[in-house]
Amino acid sequence: xxxxxxxxxxxxxxxxxxxxxxxxxxxxxxxxxxxxxxxxxxxxxxxxxxxxxxxxxxxxxxxxxxxxxxxxxxxxxxxxxxxxxxxxxxxxxxxxxxxxxxxxxxxxxxxxxxxxxxxxxxxxxxxxxxxxxxxxxxxxxxxxxxxxxxxxxxxxxxxxxxxxxxxxxxxxxxxxxxxxxxxxxxxxxx
Amino acid sequence: xxxxxxxxxxxxxxxxxxxxxxxxxxxxxxxxxxxxxxxxxxxxxxxxxxxxxxxxxxxxxxxxxxxxxxxxxxxxxxxxxxxxxxxxxxxxxxxxxxxxxxxxxxxxxxxxxxxxxxxxxxxxxxxxxxxxxxxxxxxxxxxxxxxxxxxxxxxxxxxxxxxxxxxxxxxxxxxxxxxxxxxxxxxxxx
DNA sequence: CAACGTCTATCTACCAGTTGGTCGGTTGGC
DNA sequence: GCCAACCGACCAACTGGTAGATAGACGTTG
Numbered sequence: 001x002x003x004x005x006x007x008x009x010x011x012x013x014x015x016x017x018x019x020x021x022x023x024x025x026x027x028x029x030x031x032x033x034x035x036x037x038x039x040x041x042x043x044x045x046x047x048x049x050x051x052x053x054x055x056x057x058x059x060x061x062x063x064x065x066x067x068x069x070x071x072x073x074x075x076x077x078x079x080x081x082x083x084x085x086x087x088x089x090x091x092x093x094x095x096x097x098x099x100x101x102x103x104x105x106x107x108x109x110x111x112x113x114x115x116x117x118x119x120x121x122x123x124x125x126x127x128x129x130x131x132x133x134x135x136x137x138x139x140x141x142x143x144x145x146x147x148x149x150x151x152x153x154x155x156x157x158x159x160x161x162x163x164x165x166x167x168x169x170x171x172x173x174x175x176x177x178x179x180x181x182x183x184x185x186x187x188x189x190x
Numbered sequence: 191x192x193x194x195x196x197x198x199x200x201x202x203x204x205x206x207x208x209x210x211x212x213x214x215x216x217x218x219x220x221x222x223x224x225x226x227x228x229x230x231x232x233x234x235x236x237x238x239x240x241x242x243x244x245x246x247x248x249x250x251x252x253x254x255x256x257x258x259x260x261x262x263x264x265x266x267x268x269x270x271x272x273x274x275x276x277x278x279x280x281x282x283x284x285x286x287x288x289x290x291x292x293x294x295x296x297x298x299x300x301x302x303x304x305x306x307x308x309x310x311x312x313x314x315x316x317x318x319x320x321x322x323x324x325x326x327x328x329x330x331x332x333x334x335x336x337x338x339x340x341x342x343x344x345x346x347x348x349x350x351x352x353x354x355x356x357x358x359x360x361x362x363x364x365x366x367x368x369x370x371x372x373x374x375x376x377x378x379x380x
Numbered sequence: 381c382a383a384c385g386t387c388t389a390t391c392t393a394c395c396a397g398t399t400g401g402t403c404g405g406t407t408g409g410c
Numbered sequence: 411g412c413c414a415a416c417c418g419a420c421c422a423a424c425t426g427g428t429a430g431a432t433a434g435a436c437g438t439t440g
Contacts, residue, residue: 108358161351168298186376
């Protein structure tokens with residue numbers, strides 16, 4: 001019995017992503033993923049040669065999905081300020097989804113144990129976030145192009161930090177409070 | 191051959207702390223710690239009954255040490271603004287020490303896998319940071335007591351986030367840039 | 381003072397569970 | 411008949427943890 005080629009692969013990728021957002025790269029494990037997908041562990045090797053490869057694929061898919069979400073936000077918004085205002089939504093959604101966090105934060109913590117291909121894809125997530133923020137900060141005329149990237153990095157780190165803090169208390173309201181505080185302080189546009 | 195009672199216990203605690211700041215609670219492992227201390231793994235059970243107990247002791251010691259460091263900063267500083275300015279130093283030191291990070295950030299990520307006693311001690315670290323920041327924000331007349339705690343939490347999360355980001359690139363200069371950006375934006379007092 | 385028991389810190393040897401990964405075989409669609 | 415997708419059985423490495431023995435420091439007692 002075999003399903004259409006890509007179905008299992010996609011299902012593995014999706015299950016692994018969910019797991020990685022809750023338990024990190026070290027927490028990823030073939031048996032649990034397989035069980036969730038409804039196949040056996042060795043079958044995963046048919047789609048991914050090693051754990052490192054699976055991890056890299058998960059991280060890559062993660063930032064690709066994020067590009068889509070960010071694009072959706074900028075497209076829907078009437079002006080760049082409005083889009084920037086909605087930025088924290090992405091991080092909020094993870095918390096709302098079983099107290100999970102950004103895969104990139106988790107894996108930045110696990111830095112020492114990460115195979116190189118995984119590291120590269122993890123950095124990709126931060127890169128696309130910073131690029132999006134930087135562009136919008138310029139478009140919204142909040143900062144000039146010379147300062148926007150640095151500020152974008154600061155915003156990304158701060159929002160990710162708030163997400164991590166809220167996870168540690170399993171309290172999403174804390175996340176909202178911190179984002180509001182960033183706005184009040186001037187880090188994020190009000 | 192046996193050493194004075196507390197020496198090994200302290201050495202285990204110190205080695206475990208270093209390891210936890212690099213590889214988290216899940217990365218803690220009795221054999222490596224024992225090897226670093228110069229004893230065998232089962233000997234650790236003479237000082238700590240379980241891994242959870244060791245983890246909790248490490249986390250507790252961690253925030254106790256932080257209380258000392260924070261107190262030193264406020265004591266040395268001539269005014270509260272000066273003390274606040276030096277706050278990021280603590281996080282910077284971990285990065286300078288082999289790209290390690292705040293144990294509390296790491297364990298907030300590992301939240302799902304943490305035994306309850308460990309969770310409690312980990313939250314203690316954030317608590318003492320927030321309390322210290324909150325007091326100084328009021329003393330420096332930057333904020334009133336009604337807003338200071340919320341802002342303190344935001345600052346803590348932002349600085350921890352910057353630390354995490356910098357670790358993900360193994361680049362301490364990024365940390366400095368982000369802190370500078372927090373100051374420019376108004377999150378931290380300039 | 382010597383003999384004794386005791387307590388602490390440590391050891392060696394071992395165990396069961398989990399992990400990433402391998403091997404050889406089966407199944408079913410094209 | 412071929413090939414992708416899958417399976418059961420297995421393995422070596424590593425994990426937290428246990429059992430039982432040993433070696434030395436120390437106070438007590440004959």
